[in-house]
Amino acid sequence: MRDGGGSAALLLLADGRLPAGSYAHSGGLEPAVASGRVVDMAGLERFLIGRAETAGLIVAAFAAAACACAARDDITAMAGLETELDARIPSAELRKVSRDLGRQLRRAMGAVHPHPHYAALGAAPHHPVVLGVVAAALGLDPRDAALAILHENNAGAAAAAAKVMRVDPFDVHAIIARMAGRLDQLAGIAANAAAGPAADLPSPGSPLADIAAEHHRRSDVRLFAS
């Protein structure tokens, strides 16, 4: 447990109300519903668990790794993380979404909590890399960074359920509550992985999310950007 410091900063970073653009994304839920692959609450829960265990674990590990590097002022390591993360996202559309969210988070945090590291991240850094660097600037540790992005991703996709499905919001939050222990565990795995080489960071694929993202970009009617 943390000894009193940093908790408020972690809540700030993980709060969906942080004006960094993530509200415009459903984390792939909208295309999954549109294609008929998620039709009920059980399907929503399986979707969220699968997403947390794959794309969620990847972004958590990269956020943790970026946080660890930033904490020791090793900004040159970010380019290597960017390459490794690109290799873990076969969908060009999802790579673009990640870079869009990264740019928006950097812009928001540049105003909210400036730090010289932000400018060194290149033109369009990936979202987890920016989040990790921001977490370090806020005095948070790699596990915090992992937990923040896992929670933000999961709660964001769950919140989108209310817009794209007929759901009871209490049921949706019950899923989030059931997943709390899982997210803690994944954050621990991510933080451990971040201590090792970038090439060995987790890389679990999510084939349906990749396929759905490419369809979604071409969809005429959509509420969310992804």
Add this chain to the structure above:
Amino acid sequence: MFVSSLPEPAAANRMVARAALASERSADGRTSRIRTLRSDGPLVLRPSNPKGAEPLTHRRHDVARISLAAGTAGPLGGDDYALDIHVGAGSTLVLQEVAAMLVLPGATGGRSRMSIDIRIERDATFVWWPEPIIAAGRCDHCHNVRIAMDPAARLVLREETILGRHGEAPGAFASRLRITRAGAALYDQRLSFGPASTGWNGAAVLGNAKAVGSVVAVDPGWGDAPPSAAPFDRDAALTPLAGPGIAIGAVAADSLTLRRLLIRGLNELGSPWAI
């Protein structure tokens, strides 16, 4: 009284195999030839006859072709297979398989492992066109493929994984395919399903699919502008990688549908890739 048989050590139930394959450009530079061909136990490497203009190599004639056949059932739980492949500079190697690989539990349990290490040198082409891997019920298998490419090398590979035999829930399966160019990661994807994993049956990963697969093609000729994305079926999409490569990903209810989707994806690329 006599002892009819000594108790077998646990190791007798595991099969360890180390096979190797290497190709090189012939001395006169006119064709590709096999330099190393070392089969081992279950991994049987057989040279096969050229079939004329080879699809997937942009219809070249000067290729070396090898078929991988299974010498025994397996891998079974506890088995440890490794295959080392070296595609020498300027050579073209086509590796196919005779039959699907059925991954089964072993008599005494334990995890089976297969690791495949591939190096592709400058101006070399490797076409790897295996048959599906079938993860049978109660299997426990770890499949690890690493491909290190020269920036001036080409690659086309297919991977198909079937979740259990007909009507059967799959055992524990975990795989990884990692491709690097000049040491930098281009593609790194793991897949795990079965009782040891969670979330894989959700709509972000595999849903209720029984088959999943991909085709990955890397061609330096594409430079920084690989073919653009094409979601050509509800269950499949072709996407450009962050480099001179593409991935075709598909899920399906069965292996035949998967195979057809992957071929359709390849044909989306048009000539000279279409087959």
